[in-house]
Amino acid sequence: MLFKTRNFDDAPVVLEARNLTVSLPDTKGDPKVLKSIDVTIRASETVCLVGESGSGKSVTSLAIMGLLPEALKVASGTIHLQGRDLLPLSQAQMRELRAARVAMIFQEPMTALNPVLRVGDQIMEVMELHTSLPAAERRKRALAIMEQVHLPDVPRIFASYPHQLSGGQRQRIMIAMALVLEPVLLIADEPTTALDVTTQKQILALIDELQQDHGTAVLFITHDMGVVAEIADTVYVMKHGEIVESGAVETLLRAPQAEYTRALLAAVPSLSPRAARAGADDAVLRVEKLNKVYGGGGLLKKLPTAHAAKDVTFTLSRGQTLGIVGESGSGKSTVARCIMRLIDPTSGRILLDDTDIATLSRGGLRPHRQKLQVVFQDPMRSLNPRWTIADSLIEGPLNYGTSRKDALAEAARLMQVVGLPTDALARYPHQFSGGQRQRIAIARAVMMRPDVLVADEAVSALDVSVQAQVLDLLDQLQRDLGIAIVFITHDLRVAAQICDEVLVMQRGAVVEHGPAAQVLAAPAHAYTRALIDAAPGRSWDFHNFREMRDPSHAEPA
Template sequence: MLFKSRNFDTAQVALSAENLVVDLPETPGRPQVLKGIDVTIRQGETVCLVGESGSGKSVTSLAIMGLLPQSLKVAQGRINLQGQNLLPLTQAQMRELRAARIAMIFQEPMTALNPVLRVGDQIMEVMELHTGLSAAERRARAIAIMEQVHLPDVPRIFQSYPHQLSGGQRQRIMIAMALVLEPVLLIADEPTTALDVTTQKQILSLIDELQSSHGTAVLFITHDMGVVAEIADTVYVMKHGEIVENGPVEAVLRNPRAEYTRKLLASVPGLTPRPSRPSEQEIVLKVDRLNKIYGSRGFLKKLPQAHAAKDVSFALARGRTLGIVGESGSGKSTVARCIMRLIDPSSGRIELDGQDIASLSRGRLWPHRKKLQVVFQDPMRSLNPRWTIAQSLIEGPLNYGTPRAEALAEAARLMGVVGLPKDALTRYPHQFSGGQRQRIAIARAVMMRPDVLVADEAVSALDVSVQAQVLDLLDQLQRDLGIAIVFITHDLRVAAQICDEVIVMQRGAVVEQGPAAEVLGAPAHAYTRALIEAAPGRDWDFQNFKAMNEVRDANPA
């Protein structure tokens, strides 16, 4: 792989954190959040800060921005912006710096943007607070920066509210707001995690393009090693509040010194599909010419129709995994929700164990629901925060007549299967990490002993190491229980590692389908090839690195 090569002035330091310690002063004896880290970012350089959740990446960014929550305090160290120590500054002085000299792009623009203000006004608000420009000058500069971030139909989007834009467009608005005053440093905290591969590629290219034209230093926080391979000049690897390794991207990825870095890289799934598994003959789920049409008639007027799913057909055998991939808006989740009967299809058949459930009433559908279970992307939203884990796990079996004692015994057994202690049953969702909550969500689905499990972006928000553990768990459960899995994802690396067959969707239609080895290994459709081409770090052979790492572990020096 050819790594990115960028010329930047090594003598011009935009930001440096020196011996930065962040702790919890009100809880003596608790480990520090940051343990004396040192980070240097030069003008025009992209530094990637990587590590698992809880490693201290986001705390580092919030400390630089002066936005730490009250429970966290900087105990010692310096944060120098072009030589000026930011830590002694007052909140008023820091407000003057934010946006003007330091700007930040957050992971989820829908929560960062004001939902009741037009996006054009939000960009102009930044200039109103930090410049003496007239309203006409602010508007002209806002339109100019919106054009620079390649937004289509700028006059329309300028007048739009955040909810009227796509995820990629909202992220472009956030980038425009961050760069409109040409700050010295841009901090990007997981800005592409929830985006599909083509939108992600566009955003990464956009940040790189604007960085080159504006000379901005970039601190890019991510857990995606493919993104690191694609954009980084320098990499810092964090674990439990410490920097365990840093250096030029090629040196860190080609020859990592730290064991933790090697494990992170070995956890990244490759784009090469796994070997095909023997096919079972028993078909448990068959979808035939499934259609879903939104819109038709609104209040006093006819609305344009949106064909979210067009004649989707497939058959899924017991013990097999079908992947449905495509960009946001391609219809993947619509198909999943139709299968689950969370929404009603407009036409077509959905046969579960030979029974067409597409048009069954709620009452007649009830006996079939336990055969179909779902794992959503965000377990924090799908688990009841007021219920203990035991209550969440036994709810379904109790509804179908399982005695309480038997359900509790099965819940305790499944805690061990998903790698959690039995005493976890008495705790609440907020007391677990994201990966642990997703394991609980999987256990809840398996409690019903389903024939089909629908996983809708179930690992997209997880760290690579946790993601690998959850994928291994699904694979093990599938082997043990013979569950058929419909796996919805925008991550082609994940699809390559877990899927037997793959369906590629674009604008509601299936453009290619077949064995994963054929679809992802030798794609016939131009759209599939474009998706694979857009995968970040696609030239970097993570699977080969995993094999090398296994050999190294088996034969230590």
């Protein structure tokens, strides 16, 4: 049975928000960011708050935590935690409640953890601030909660700094910090979005296990409907600051009433792979026995070596998409960076139109750079915040001899192709949403008329409807221009929808490679099967909603 079927009618109410309205007073147009929302969470219940970016999910959580930015104000309504009204409390009173009664897990633990403190000390610091326990007892409890969140080699990790841990381990530390004082309410804001499917599955199982052990109420914020199907008891769907639909998870997913809910479900990629398309006869990219080895040097002693890529071999034809999938640390991004020559391979050949670019000098690479373009995961970090969009788009062509007039004309044309108005060329990156910035990053790459486009987790940070739009855009550009795409992802649903072939990597090695329909529908390797089994909500068929996909349902410019 996929869905939870627990009854909470007799469970005590932990959180109750009524008629909650949050406004941004100094703004043009409608100042209301949240509009009279009602949310109830009971003991041991998992409530999922879902919706697109900008729907008000995170603002709701920050209002509950008393952490709203100064510009936002609670205009009306109440928030009760176990019957106590939180809104009249002072900041000092709210600080006493945080961690002790209500705790929060954020999306990116690296920004939430102190980089210069050992993680064990950070867990102990929570107890030092909120309890009078002696140091020995704080250490004992910290080690115990680290065991409960299933961290390996607890004494070593206790003494480690955040940068020495994997993403999944850092998220477990955040969970340990949140639960060490056994709060009655845990708020989890997109805690698994950046994690690969197996780590995500472990974190979701861990939250459920700890919830059952401690009776904690959980408010889980996500845009991933697969996660919702997996963990939710009750779902609230938000759009533009309003709750458009709510109900038990099974009822809401089987028979959604709101058109917006149906659109969200329709945007979820299916795990059923698309039919492979026939590529052109000529191979545009051939990678032969690519190796990347780190370490082995050292001034005083030889350091251990790490094989980030081991004999990776594949061929990519024009107009085809190769997906490279695997967990974090599997070597996916290493291969992508070697192909782009952002890092130098240790050995092997990278043939771009029969030219081996693996060993070319920086000067020798320059004529080939325009044939090989990349789209990264976070366009905010890859677009210059001080440049207008026009400046970012025309930089490459100008470097290769295109006149400014022609480059600007092509930029205007491509902005329309990616679904943005031409007057957006005069704006700056911060004036766009995440999905719009990713469209701009794609337009910038296509400006160079590349033969090969490398997309490194290009849609993993986007909500499902925007993700669907970007995938459709890549597919359209590929059909129009014949671009070959190397698509790096940890999301097998995305791989199934866009890839003709799939290459599965584990610990730097290729463990399976073949047509997407074969690899994803009938995997031969145990590791591939484990990845597919870990996909959240995999037994729930979102495909029923696919025919409701509306290409016109796009972000406002």
